Amino acid sequence: MTAIDPRELRNACGQFGTGVTIITTHCEGRDHGMTANAFMSVSLEPPLVAISIAKSARMLRNIQSSGRFAVSVLAEGMEDLAWHFAGKPKLDLRDVFERHNDLPVIANAAAYFVTDLADEIIAGDHTIFLGHVREMSLQPSTRPLLFFRGRFGSLADPHPAPAMLENAAYEFVW
Numbered sequence: 001m002t003a004i005d006p007r008e009l010r011n012a013c014g015q016f017g018t019g020v021t022i023i024t025t026h027c028e029g030r031d032h033g034m035t036a037n038a039f040m041s042v043s044l045e046p047p048l049v050a051i052s053i054a055k056s057a058r059m060l061r062n063i064q065s066s067g068r069f070a071v072s073v074l075a076e077g078m079e080d081l082a083w084h085f086a087g088k089p090k091l092d093l094r095d096v097f098e099r100h101n102d103l104p105v106i107a108n109a110a111a112y113f114v115t116d117l118a119d120e121i122i123a124g125d126h127t128i129f130l131g132h133v134r135e136m137s138l139q140p141s142t143r144p145l146l147f148f149r150g151r152f153g154s155l156a157d158p159h160p161a162p163a164m165l166e167n168a169a170y171e172f173v174w
């Protein structure tokens with residue numbers, strides 16, 4: 001078996017286009033945010049979401065210590081926030097956060113989830129955190145910021161109108 005080169009693995013995974021989130025928590029009197037695209041829905045009943053955080057990230061210990069985290073799904077045009085919370089701080093953050101259930105979330109995000117830590121799984125150089133969703137909100141007409149091949153982007157095509165979805169030949173229900 002040939003060894004897997006980490007850089008090639010990252011490039012191959014970069015073919016999987018994702019949205020972009022900011023993970024937030026509140027720890028020792030301070031708000032902390034981190035950009036992440038390793039986010040997924042896990043379960044509807046109970047309502048669980050998952051994130052994957054590198055061992056080297058300060059966010060790892062902050063979530064372990066607070067036992068809570070929020071996930072804000074970034075909207076189109078929020079690249080500055082994504083860079084800011086990925087270690088390239090350049091924004092005045094006074095207007096960035098709003099509070100829900102005592103956790104900071106990004107104002108005007110496409111969606112947010114406020115969670116209690118339900119479980120954590122050590123996975124190589126990352127830890128997967130499962131969050132039990134306690135509060136959430138979404139902006140149905142907001143378009144998402146996207147991440148593909150290491151670059152930010154946006155949807156090329158407009159959303160299909162809800163009427164078109166109702167008449168669609170296939171319904172995506174899971």
Ligand SMILES: Cc1cc2nc3c(=O)[nH]c(=O)nc-3n(C[C@H](O)[C@H](O)[C@H](O)COP(=O)(O)O)c2cc1C
Pocket residue numbers: 020033034035036037038039052053054056057058059060082083085086087147
């Ligand atoms: C688009 C994008 C997605 C990222 N996704 C993740 C991720 O899912 N998990 C992770 O641990 N780091 C991810 N990172 C890197 C972290 O944002 C970065 O290491 C951050 O500075 C860590 O912050 P902290 O040490 O203050 O917690 C991502 C960075 C970018 C730009």
